[in-house]
Amino acid sequence: MVNIAVIYYSSTGNVHALAQAVAEGAGAAGADVRLRRVAELAPPEAIDSNPAWRAHADATADVPEATLEDLAWADAYAFGTPTRYGNVSGQLKQFLDTTASLWASGELADKAVTGFTSAINTHGGNESTLLALYNTMYHWGAVVVPTGYTDPAFSEAGGNPYGTAHPSGAGAPGETVLTAARQQGDRLARIARRLRGEVDR
Numbered sequence: 001m002v003n004i005a006v007i008y009y010s011s012t013g014n015v016h017a018l019a020q021a022v023a024e025g026a027g028a029a030g031a032d033v034r035l036r037r038v039a040e041l042a043p044p045e046a047i048d049s050n051p052a053w054r055a056h057a058d059a060t061a062d063v064p065e066a067t068l069e070d071l072a073w074a075d076a077y078a079f080g081t082p083t084r085y086g087n088v089s090g091q092l093k094q095f096l097d098t099t100a101s102l103w104a105s106g107e108l109a110d111k112a113v114t115g116f117t118s119a120i121n122t123h124g125g126n127e128s129t130l131l132a133l134y135n136t137m138y139h140w141g142a143v144v145v146p147t148g149y150t151d152p153a154f155s156e157a158g159g160n161p162y163g164t165a166h167p168s169g170a171g172a173p174g175e176t177v178l179t180a181a182r183q184q185g186d187r188l189a190r191i192a193r194r195l196r197g198e199v200d201r
C-alpha cells in the first residue's frame, strides 16, 4: 500500500478534472489517495472577472487545501497545473516554494512524482510546462515518472510523453484524456510500490 498526494491548481476546471482522474487511477491501483488543491492567490476581482473561474472556485471550495503534511504523508506525488505562458502557475509554484524545510530534511527525495497540465492550444506550452514543473522535482532528488509511451492510452490522448496534457480550446477533458490521466495515476501507484519494494514489476 502506498500513499499518493494529487496536488493541483486549476482556475477553470480542466486541470481539476485531470486531477480527479489521476486520483481515481491511483486509487484503483490500490493507493491511499489525497486530492488537494493549492491555495488561490488571485484577488477576488480577478476571479470575478471570469465567470468560469468564479464558478469553479465556488464549486471546489470544499476540496481541502494542500499542506506540507500532505507531502510528508505521501510516498508519491502527482502535481497538476494549467500552463501560464509555458510555465507552472504561480499558485502551484508558491506552494512548491514553501517546501524548503521538507527538502532540507530529505523528505522529498526518492519519492515518485509525475505531472499533468492543460493549455488552450495543443502547442500552447503543455510540454514546456511539464518540463518546468519537473525542474523542482529534480532538485528534490525525487524520481520523476513520465508517462512516456508506456500505454496506448497516452498515445491516444495526444502522445505527450511528459505527462497527460489537455488542450482545453476543444472543450473540457473527454473520455480519451481522462483515461490517460487514470492510467497515469495507475502508473504512479505501481512505480511507487516498486520503489517501496512491494511488487517486482
Ligand SMILES: Cc1cc2nc3c(=O)[nH]c(=O)nc-3n(C[C@H](O)[C@H](O)[C@H](O)COP(=O)(O)O)c2cc1C
Residues within 6 Å of the ligand: 009, 010, 011, 012, 013, 014, 015, 016, 082, 083, 084, 085, 086, 118, 119, 120, 121, 122, 123, 124, 125, 166, 167, 168
Ligand atoms: C495568464 C495566463 C496565461 C496563459 N498562457 C497560455 C499559453 O501560453 N498557451 C495556451 O495555450 N494557454 C494559455 N493559457 C490558458 C490556460 O492554460 C488554459 O485555459 C488551461 O486549460 C486552463 O486550465 P484550468 O481550466 O485548469 O484552469 C493561459 C491562461 C492564463 C490565465
